[in-house]
Amino acid sequence: MASQGARGRSGGRPTLEEVAARAGVGRGTVSRVINGSPRVSDAxxxxxxxxxxxxxxxxxxxxxxxxxNRTDAIALVVPEPETRFFAEPYFSDMLKGVGAEISDTEMQLLLIFAGSDRERQRxxxxxxxxxxxxxxxxxxxADDPLPDLLAQLEIPAVISGPRSSAETLPSVDSDNYGGARQAVEHLLSRGRRRIAHITGRLDVxxxxxxxxxxxxALSDAGHGVDEALIEEGDFTEEGGHRAxxxxxERHPGLDAVFAGSDVTAAGARQALREAGRRIPDDVALVGYDDSAIARHLDPPLTSVRQPIEEMGRRMIDLLLTEVADRRPSASRGLDRRQVVLTTELVARSSS
Amino acid sequence: MASQGARGRSGGRPTLEEVAARAGVGRGTVSRVINGSPRVSDAxxxxxxxxxxxxxxxxxxxxxxxxxNRTDAIALVVPEPETRFFAEPYFSDMLKGVGAEISDTEMQLLLIFAGSDRERQRxxxxxxxxxxxxxxxxxxxADDPLPDLLAQLEIPAVISGPRSSAETLPSVDSDNYGGARQAVEHLLSRGRRRIAHITGRLDVxxxxxxxxxxxxALSDAGHGVDEALIEEGDFTEEGGHRAxxxxxERHPGLDAVFAGSDVTAAGARQALREAGRRIPDDVALVGYDDSAIARHLDPPLTSVRQPIEEMGRRMIDLLLTEVADRRPSASRGLDRRQVVLTTELVARSSS
DNA sequence: AGGTAGTGTGGGAGCGCTCCCATCAGTGAT
DNA sequence: ATCACTGATGGGAGCGCTCCCACACTACCT
Structure with missing residues (x-):
C-alpha cells in the first residue's frame, strides 16, 4: 500500500475509487454507471x-x-457591449430559449460579452x-473575425443569422425577407402609400x-421604391430617433414607417411625437421582433414576430449535434444545418 | 521510452512539458514562470x-x-427568475460593476439564475x-437556504444586502436606512405631509x-406615522401599481409617495395617472436606486441613488480576499467584512 | 576550511477521472 | 467436450498540471 492512499484525507469529497470500493466493484464499472453506459448488469x-x-x-x-478532453460547457457569445444586451429584448429572449433548452442537458451555459477590444482579446x-x-x-x-477564429481552433459553432447567403457555419434565422414583406404588405393593405423604412445595421x-x-413588396404591388424613404438605423432607440x-425632414409627407426593430420603432415614435405626428392617424408604425416593448408602447405596436426563443432552442440543438459529431467520424454537413423559421405579423393599434 | 510520449500526437495543443523542452528547462520552472513566481532568474x-x-x-x-484544486471561476447567483433579472436595472448595474472589477483578474465570472425549484436543484x-x-x-x-448550503460546502461567499443585522457572511450594502430618511426628509422639506411608502419585499x-x-424620519420631524400609509410592495412594477x-383607496388625501424602487415607482406613477392625479402637483413621487428608468420616466423621477456598480466591485474585492484566505491559515474575520456605502438623493421634477 | 543559509532548479508523485485492453464467465454451435 | 462469441468487469496507463522535496551552487559567516 503506497503510504497515503486516496482514502486517507478525511473530509474530502468522495472519489470514484471510494464509490467502487463501497459497491464492491472496479473503477471502470462505476465510471460506466455514472456515464450511463448500457453494458452494466442491472444488479x-x-x-x-x-x-x-x-x-x-x-x-x-x-x-x-x-x-x-471535453468541458461540458458551451458559451453564448454576444459581440456587443453589455449595455446593448440588456437594452434589447432580442438578446434576453434568445437567452431564455437557450437556457430552457440546455437545462435538459448536463451542459453548462456561459454568457460572454465581447463588445470591447479588451473583451475580445480575453x-x-x-x-x-x-x-x-x-x-x-x-x-x-459581416466582417467579424470570430467565426474564422473558431474554425481555426476547430471549435464547433452555430450562429444566429448567417453572415451572407453563402454562410458555411450552421445557422438559425428567421425569414427576414418574408417578415419584411409581411410588414409592408400589411401597411399597403391599410391604404398607406408613402412607406418609409428604417433599416437595422446594414452590416448584418x-x-x-x-x-x-x-x-x-413595394415593387410587386406595383409601387415604385423611393430611395429617399430608406434610412439606415442600427437597431438602437437613438438610431431610430435620429433616422x-x-x-x-427629407420626406414630410410619409404616412407609414417600417422600423428594423421594436426598439428602433420606439425611437421613431418619439421623433414622430416631437414632430407632432399622431400614430396611427398621421403615420402608421410597424416594428420588428414583437418583443415585450411592442405590447407596452403607447400606442401598442404592430410588429413582425420572430420566434426568438425557438431560435435559441434550435441553436442549442444544432450545436449539441455538432459537438457530438466530433467524436466518431460521423456524417458531417449532410443534414440541414441552415434553419429558417417563419415570421408572423401581429397587428396592433399603431397601424 | 513508453511507446507513445505526450509529444507524439501532432496538432494537439502544446503542453508544459513541451515548453520546458523548448526552453531547455524543467517542468517546474515553466510552471513557476507561468504562475508568476518570483523565484526564477531573469534569464x-x-x-x-x-x-x-x-x-x-x-x-x-x-x-x-x-x-x-481550484477552478479560477466564481459565480454570480441570482435567486430570481431570469425575467426579473432583465426587468430590473439593479441586477444589470450590479453585473456591470462585477464584470468590470473581475476583468482585471484571471477569474472567470459565471451568471447563474436560481429562480425555480428546478434551477435551485441544479x-x-x-x-x-x-x-x-x-x-x-x-x-x-431572509429564509433562503442557499447561504447555509454554501457554508456547509465551505465555499466562500459574499452577499449583497445582509439577511439581518446579525449577518455572519461578508456583505456589501448601501445605507438603506439613511437613504429612506433622505427621501422622506426631502419630501417633508417640500412641504408634503401625507407621505405614503410602498415597501419592497419585506423578507428582504x-x-x-x-x-x-x-x-x-417622520417621527423625528415631529410627525406621527400613519400605518395606513404603508403598503407592502415587492420591487416590481405590477406590485407598485397594485400598492x-x-x-x-384607503387614503385619497395622500400628497407624496416614497416607493421602494424605481420600478415600483413606475408602477405607482401609472396608477396615479389612472386615478387622475398629477405628478408632482397633486402627488410627489420618489423612487429608489436612481436607475436609468428614473431619468427616463415622465416626469423624471426623484430617486435615492445607491452606488450599485460600486457595490458590485466591492463584492468582488471581498470575495477574492475570502478565496485567497483559504490557502494559508490567515487571519480570518478580523477585517471589515461588512461594507456599507452611502446613498444620495437625486432630485428631479417628480417631487 | 567547515559550516549555514539562502537561491534556482529538476523532476517524482500525485490530483480523479476516462479509455481501452485483458480477462472471465456464460452460451450456443460444432 | 471444444471452440468461438458475447456481455460484464477489473484495472493499467495516461490526461497536463501543481506541489514539494532534493539537489546543486553561491555567498557569507565563524
Missing amino acids: TRAAVEAAVAELGYVPNTAARALAA LAQYLAAHRVDGVLLVSVH YGAQRRVDGYRD MRALL | TRAAVEAAVAELGYVPNTAARALAA LAQYLAAHRVDGVLLVSVH YGAQRRVDGYRD MRALL
Whole structure:
C-alpha cells in the first residue's frame, strides 16, 4: 500500500475509487454507471447507485475534463457591449430559449460579452484554452473575425443569422425577407402609400434581407421604391430617433414607417411625437421582433414576430449535434444545418 | 521510452512539458514562470517566455484545476427568475460593476439564475461539485437556504444586502436606512405631509430598513406615522401599481409617495395617472436606486441613488480576499467584512 | 576550511477521472 | 467436450498540471 492512499484525507469529497470500493466493484464499472453506459448488469448498476447515494458522490469535473478532453460547457457569445444586451429584448429572449433548452442537458451555459477590444482579446485567449466545447454566436456582423477564429481552433459553432447567403457555419434565422414583406404588405393593405423604412445595421445580413423584402413588396404591388424613404438605423432607440428625424425632414409627407426593430420603432415614435405626428392617424408604425416593448408602447405596436426563443432552442440543438459529431467520424454537413423559421405579423393599434 | 510520449500526437495543443523542452528547462520552472513566481532568474524567465510565445502555449485549465484544486471561476447567483433579472436595472448595474472589477483578474465570472425549484436543484448539484471557487449572492431573502448550503460546502461567499443585522457572511450594502430618511426628509422639506411608502419585499432586510428609515424620519420631524400609509410592495412594477391603488383607496388625501424602487415607482406613477392625479402637483413621487428608468420616466423621477456598480466591485474585492484566505491559515474575520456605502438623493421634477 | 543559509532548479508523485485492453464467465454451435 | 462469441468487469496507463522535496551552487559567516 503506497503510504497515503486516496482514502486517507478525511473530509474530502468522495472519489470514484471510494464509490467502487463501497459497491464492491472496479473503477471502470462505476465510471460506466455514472456515464450511463448500457453494458452494466442491472444488479451492479443498482449497487453502484446505492453507493453513490450513500457517499453523496459528485464527479469531479476537472478530472473528467482532463481525462476526456471535453468541458461540458458551451458559451453564448454576444459581440456587443453589455449595455446593448440588456437594452434589447432580442438578446434576453434568445437567452431564455437557450437556457430552457440546455437545462435538459448536463451542459453548462456561459454568457460572454465581447463588445470591447479588451473583451475580445480575453475571449480569444479563452477559446484558445478550449474552455468550452462549442460556441453560440449571436448578432454577428459581416466582417467579424470570430467565426474564422473558431474554425481555426476547430471549435464547433452555430450562429444566429448567417453572415451572407453563402454562410458555411450552421445557422438559425428567421425569414427576414418574408417578415419584411409581411410588414409592408400589411401597411399597403391599410391604404398607406408613402412607406418609409428604417433599416437595422446594414452590416448584418438579416437587416439587408429586410430591405430586400421591403423593396420587393413595394415593387410587386406595383409601387415604385423611393430611395429617399430608406434610412439606415442600427437597431438602437437613438438610431431610430435620429433616422426618423432625417426621414421627416427629407420626406414630410410619409404616412407609414417600417422600423428594423421594436426598439428602433420606439425611437421613431418619439421623433414622430416631437414632430407632432399622431400614430396611427398621421403615420402608421410597424416594428420588428414583437418583443415585450411592442405590447407596452403607447400606442401598442404592430410588429413582425420572430420566434426568438425557438431560435435559441434550435441553436442549442444544432450545436449539441455538432459537438457530438466530433467524436466518431460521423456524417458531417449532410443534414440541414441552415434553419429558417417563419415570421408572423401581429397587428396592433399603431397601424 | 513508453511507446507513445505526450509529444507524439501532432496538432494537439502544446503542453508544459513541451515548453520546458523548448526552453531547455524543467517542468517546474515553466510552471513557476507561468504562475508568476518570483523565484526564477531573469534569464530563465525570458527563455521560458520566448518558448511560450513561439509555441503559442496556453495552460490547460482542467489539468490545473485538477492538480491545484481550484477552478479560477466564481459565480454570480441570482435567486430570481431570469425575467426579473432583465426587468430590473439593479441586477444589470450590479453585473456591470462585477464584470468590470473581475476583468482585471484571471477569474472567470459565471451568471447563474436560481429562480425555480428546478434551477435551485441544479445549482445545489453544481456547488456540490465545487465548480466555482466562490459565490456572489444578490438579493437574498431572509429564509433562503442557499447561504447555509454554501457554508456547509465551505465555499466562500459574499452577499449583497445582509439577511439581518446579525449577518455572519461578508456583505456589501448601501445605507438603506439613511437613504429612506433622505427621501422622506426631502419630501417633508417640500412641504408634503401625507407621505405614503410602498415597501419592497419585506423578507428582504434592506426593505425593512427602509421602512425603519421612513418611520424614524417622520417621527423625528415631529410627525406621527400613519400605518395606513404603508403598503407592502415587492420591487416590481405590477406590485407598485397594485400598492398604489390600494393606498389611493384607503387614503385619497395622500400628497407624496416614497416607493421602494424605481420600478415600483413606475408602477405607482401609472396608477396615479389612472386615478387622475398629477405628478408632482397633486402627488410627489420618489423612487429608489436612481436607475436609468428614473431619468427616463415622465416626469423624471426623484430617486435615492445607491452606488450599485460600486457595490458590485466591492463584492468582488471581498470575495477574492475570502478565496485567497483559504490557502494559508490567515487571519480570518478580523477585517471589515461588512461594507456599507452611502446613498444620495437625486432630485428631479417628480417631487 | 567547515559550516549555514539562502537561491534556482529538476523532476517524482500525485490530483480523479476516462479509455481501452485483458480477462472471465456464460452460451450456443460444432 | 471444444471452440468461438458475447456481455460484464477489473484495472493499467495516461490526461497536463501543481506541489514539494532534493539537489546543486553561491555567498557569507565563524
